[in-house]
Amino acid sequence: QVQLVQSGAEVKKPGSSVRVSCKASGGTFSSYAITWVRQAPGQGLEWMGGIIPIFGTANYAQKFQGRVTITADTSTSTAYMDLSSLRSDDTAIYFCARAPGGFCSSGICYWYYAMDVWGQGTTVTVSS
Amino acid sequence: EIVLTQSPDTLSLSPGERATLSCRASQSVSSSYLAWYQQKPGQAPRLLIQGASTRATGIPDRFSGSGSGTDFTLTISRLEPEDFAVYYCHQHGSSPSTFGQGTRLEIK
Numbered sequence: 001q002v003q004l005v006q007s008g009a010e011v012k013k014p015g016s017s018v019r020v021s022c023k024a025s026g027g028t029f030s031s032y033a034i035t036w037v038r039q040a041p042g043q044g045l046e047w048m049g050g051i052i053p054i055f056g057t058a059n060y061a062q063k064f065q066g067r068v069t070i071t072a073d074t075s076t077s078t079a080y081m082d083l084s085s086l087r088s089d090d091t092a093i094y095f096c097a098r099a100p101g102g103f104c105s106s107g108i109c110y111w112y113y114a115m116d117v118w119g120q121g122t123t124v125t126v127s128s
Numbered sequence: 129e130i131v132l133t134q135s136p137d138t139l140s141l142s143p144g145e146r147a148t149l150s151c152r153a154s155q156s157v158s159s160s161y162l163a164w165y166q167q168k169p170g171q172a173p174r175l176l177i178q179g180a181s182t183r184a185t186g187i188p189d190r191f192s193g194s195g196s197g198t199d200f201t202l203t204i205s206r207l208e209p210e211d212f213a214v215y216y217c218h219q220h221g222s223s224p225s226t227f228g229q230g231t232r233l234e235i236k
Contacts, residue, residue: 037173037227114218
């Protein structure tokens with residue numbers, strides 16, 4: 001059974017960066033699609049981007065382009081989400097989630113499956 | 129970007145009643161790529177329905193999904209106390225993947 005365990009809560013200053021990790025157990029990590037979704041306090045879900053490690057390709061929502069980097073280390077079955085130039089409105093819970101597969105071609109990824117396993121969430125607070 | 133609009137924003141019903149939640153897309157979504165999630169306070173979302181109408185593993189059969197094109201529906205046939213939560217539709221067939229704003233299902 002696949003499980004995703006995320007790193008702990010973070011408190012950051014505006015302008016700094018944060019790295020959130022997501023370690024998978026069970027299944028074949030490299031063939032998953034790992035996506036990152038965030039949820040601001042009292043708000044809905046927002047897709048940030050994702051990666052399919054077997055293709056080594058990440059795609060990002062336009063809103064986060066240039067500020068977010070999603071990577072994956074297949075040797076440790078861990079995905080990472082780096083968010084830079086933090087602002088107060090980046091305060092949110094950040095979730096990683098797995099879909100059972102996907103496909104990437106010419107730099108574009110296709111998220112063929114819904115996200116069936118979620119991490120527990122990581123609270124990131126941005127405050128001066 | 130495909131915008132998903134859910135209605136209503138809040139639905140107030142009693143246990144035992146039938147709930148019908150709507151998700152309308154700004155452009156056509158392949159049924160294969162429309163999912164529904166349930167989220168309870170303090171928890172991660174849980175996948176309920178994928179491919180517009182296929183229940184995820186372990187999801188009770190009182191949950192059903194339907195629809196195609198731009199109009200999709202999640203139906204809960206007889207509400208149980210544990211069903212009161214927020215529900216999100218999600219399309220993952222077009223980049224970027226997007227979510228609806230959510231429907232809060234509350235006890236009347």
